[in-house]
Every structure is written in C-alpha cells, then in structure tokens.
Amino acid sequence: MKLAVVSGAPEARAADLLAYAVSPAPKGDANKAQTNKGAKPPAKKSSSKGGWVPEGLQVVDAALGGLLAETIAAEGFAGSPGQTLSLHTHGKLAATRLLLVGVGDLESLGPDGIRRYAGTATKVAERHKAARLTLVIPEGEPVRLEVAVQAAAEGAQLARYRFSKYLTKDSTTSTVTSVELAIKGRAKLDQALARAAAVSDGVALARDLVNEPPATLTPVEFAKRAEAAGKASGFKVSITDEQGLAREKMGLMLAVAKAAMPYTPPRLVRLEYSPRGKAKKHICLVGKGLTFDSGGLDIKPADGMLDMKVDMSGAAAVLGAMVAIARIKPDVKVTGYLGCVENGIGGNAYHPGDILTSRKGLTVEINNTDAEGRLVLADCIDYAITKDKPDLLIDLATLTGACMIALGPTTAGVFTEDDALAADIRTIGARQGEDFWRLPLNDDLKGQLKSPIADTKNTGTRMGGAITAALFLKMFVDGRVPWAHIDLAGPATSDKDTDYGTRGGTGFAVRTLVGLIDPR
Numbered sequence: 001m002k003l004a005v006v007s008g009a010p011e012a013r014a015a016d017l018l019a020y021a022v023s024p025a026p027k028g029d030a031n032k033a034q035t036n037k038g039a040k041p042p043a044k045k046s047s048s049k050g051g052w053v054p055e056g057l058q059v060v061d062a063a064l065g066g067l068l069a070e071t072i073a074a075e076g077f078a079g080s081p082g083q084t085l086s087l088h089t090h091g092k093l094a095a096t097r098l099l100l101v102g103v104g105d106l107e108s109l110g111p112d113g114i115r116r117y118a119g120t121a122t123k124v125a126e127r128h129k130a131a132r133l134t135l136v137i138p139e140g141e142p143v144r145l146e147v148a149v150q151a152a153a154e155g156a157q158l159a160r161y162r163f164s165k166y167l168t169k170d171s172t173t174s175t176v177t178s179v180e181l182a183i184k185g186r187a188k189l190d191q192a193l194a195r196a197a198a199v200s201d202g203v204a205l206a207r208d209l210v211n212e213p214p215a216t217l218t219p220v221e222f223a224k225r226a227e228a229a230g231k232a233s234g235f236k237v238s239i240t241d242e243q244g245l246a247r248e249k250m251g252l253m254l255a256v257a258k259a260a261m262p263y264t265p266p267r268l269v270r271l272e273y274s275p276r277g278k279a280k281k282h283i284c285l286v287g288k289g290l291t292f293d294s295g296g297l298d299i300k301p302a303d304g305m306l307d308m309k310v311d312m313s314g315a316a317a318v319l320g321a322m323v324a325i326a327r328i329k330p331d332v333k334v335t336g337y338l339g340c341v342e343n344g345i346g347g348n349a350y351h352p353g354d355i356l357t358s359r360k361g362l363t364v365e366i367n368n369t370d371a372e373g374r375l376v377l378a379d380c381i382d383y384a385i386t387k388d389k390p391d392l393l394i395d396l397a398t399l400t401g402a403c404m405i406a407l408g409p410t411t412a413g414v415f416t417e418d419d420a421l422a423a424d425i426r427t428i429g430a431r432q433g434e435d436f437w438r439l440p441l442n443d444d445l446k447g448q449l450k451s452p453i454a455d456t457k458n459t460g461t462r463m464g465g466a467i468t469a470a471l472f473l474k475m476f477v478d479g480r481v482p483w484a485h486i487d488l489a490g491p492a493t494s495d496k497d498t499d500y501g502t503r504g505g506t507g508f509a510v511r512t513l514v515g516l517i518d519p520r
C-alpha cells in the first residue's frame, strides 16, 4: 500500500474517499447549532438551512452547496463515537465521496482514537470499493503530530489485514491501495511512517501466526518463520532442538513435548537484537508457544479444544515485537525466547502424578497435564535468566482461562512486584489500544501449590487460578531479575471485527511491547 503525508487544503485532494474525524454535535442541538464553544461563525454561511456542521467542515459544506448540512440533518448524524456518515459529492469536491467519523471529543482524542478513526475510515472505504483514501489528520493537543500520523498510518494498515491464503474462492484483498494523510502545515514525517509500517508488519505477522492451523504451524515451522523474520528485519535467530533441550536439562519443556514427538518436536527459539552503540539496558521477552494444546492426558472437552491453535499467541507477540524493534532500532538490547511445543496425547505423554525436574532443579508434581504452558515457560525463563541476565524479563502467555473469567475477553492480566512497571504497561497499553489490568501476586495462595512429595505442584484450585499460575512462574524467576508476567488469554483473539482488527488473531501486545521498549 502507498502511504504519504500531504499538506494543504484536504478538500482539494483528488481521492475516492475523503475522511474527517469529528466531535459530537453540541448537546441537544444536533440539527441547529451553528457554532461551538463561542467559535467564530464561518465566513460563508454553511447552509441555506442553517443545520449543524462539525467544526472545520463549513468550507466543505459550502463547496457542496449545503448538501453536507442537509444530509447530516436528514440522517440524524450526531457525530457520536463510532457513528459514520458518508455521502457522494457529485463532482462538487475533488474527492468522489466524503466520510465523517464520530470519534468523541477531538480535543481529548488520544493516539488510539486516531488509530480507530483511520481503521474505521479504511473499512468504510473498502465497503465503497475505494482505492484512494485521504485521511484528514486531527491535529492539536493532546497528541503530537508525528504520533498522530503514526497512529493513523497504523490504523489504515492494520484495518487492511486479511488472512485469506486458504480461501480458494472469494479471496479478498483490501481495495484500498493508497492512503494520504492530510496535515495542515509541512513537516518531515518519514520516520513516523516507517515506524508505523514496522509496527503494522509486526502485528500482521503475529496475527498470521495465530491464525495458522496447528498442522501447518508446528514448532519446527514456527522456528522457520522466526528465522525468515530475522533475516528480513535484521535480528539474530538461533534454534535449539530436542537434543539441545535435553543437554540443557529442560525437563519440564521436554516432558510436555514428548507426547507429540517424533512428528512435531519442540523448538526453543532465541531472537536477539543489539543496537549499534552501547545498549541503555537489556530487556528479555519470553513467549509461550504452544502450537496446539489438546490438554494432554487431562484432555480438554471438544468446546475447550476448538481454539487451541491460538495457544502460541504469547510467542507470536514476542516475534512480532522483535520485527518492529529491529527495524525501529532503539538503544536497547532485546532478546526474545519462543518456547514452541505441541501438547499432544501420544503414547509418550506425561502423566498426572509424574514428578518432573526443571532446568532450575526444582521438582514439580504434575496434577494437571493441561497446565503445560507454565512448565514450558518455567524452563524458558530460567534459561533466559542464566544466559542473558537481562535488566527486565517479561513473559507473555495465553496462560489461564481464569484470567479471562476475572477480566473479560479484551483485557490482559499483569503480574509484577514493580509498581512503576505495572503503571507503565497500563498507560502505554492505553495509548496503543491494548487494555492491561494488574492482578495481585498474592503469596497467601501459594499453599495451593504445595506438594507433599515434590518441591511444588503445577496447579492450584480453581480459586485464583491466574494468580497461582503467576506464583508458579515466580518460583522460577526467583528474584534474580525484575519481572512481569502478562496473561493475554482473552485479548489474543477476537470473535468479531473491530475498528482496525479482524476476527481471529489480534496481534495483542506487539504495540505495547514496542512502546515499552522505545517510548515516545
């Protein structure tokens, strides 16, 4: 897709669709108010009927001979958030069609509001089979121009995403092939566009991986895709196979993997990005990459197994973030680990009752083979800490249904003892349109993991299941590095299309990780 920043009067741009973000009509005045907050009346009377026209669009209404005000009144458009109005310009503007997108109060519109506006406009453009889209960028506080341009560019690119490779008929690609971002003055914004492209490509890769069927995206294939991504984006990739895992004594990860071997052996994938100069710090990301989770011998019921190809969403987020980071090149060293395993039910499956020895040395009594993600993560976390000694380690996993029960399907749980980090993740996430909520690492629940015959069990009771999973991981971090655990079981996928998302994998956490590593 072609993407460019243009300046000057947007209403003079030739396009198939010209889009504006608008504030709601003043209260109780949707069809009457002419001015807003004492603003100067427009130079030209905007409409013979004097109906409401959003601020800044009077000149467009005048060019249309009052058609905009009339349509707004006729259709009861109030500019409420999410509401759209599109009309044909009948040759009176250079653009064929005009679109207004209600976004709430423009004066408090954050980056994600702009991303959503751009996504909505792109999807409306697709409905009208438009190829050329001009997005008028809302300018002013509270968002800097380059941030606004980046967010709009991301919204448009993310909204065009499709997973259509398996559709033999009706294979769809977006009709939108060129997007202009119209700004008032002139500014050099190449960097913002490049950053948006890097982030959007990272999110698209994460979505692709989540959407792939499990027979295609095996651990071996996941590792291959990581290698390809590293080659394309410029980060190092090294892969450890099952023999390597055995040499590393990664007894938990291997035990989970055994049931699916030899057909789908596990892979531990290490990704490394190093800045040219001296790194300010070193952040390590560890992702759970269960390419399919049957539950193991504690097999899941059919309904519960249906979506289990998505159990690698944490690893997908780590790889997607690395793609963006390697292209943005922050002064931070970032290493990523993908723990790629299938939890199968073959004859070598580990049993409930088994006692496994972890890489760290702790022994684990298995009381549920479906709590396999934390086993894989525990060994990967220990490996990452001893190999890399990072300044901060964040693990990401579709870890527990309990987290979804607690927070709903669109919010990720954050567990950390670092108050500032928890606040940062939430604030940066909000700017990225990704919702995080902190849950307690309540040590009182640790008793649930107590085993009479091993150092720990792998699960607790149903009460506080997301918390006991985090407490289990905490034992393997063991205070050696600052750490946060993110449970994204809910928001990793969506069951419906959204402003700039599609049903299926969301690529959740890619943008927040990039924002956390390279804030701006």
Ligand SMILES: [Zn+2]
Pocket: 293, 295, 343, 369, 370, 371, 372, 373
């Ligand atoms: Zn499981």
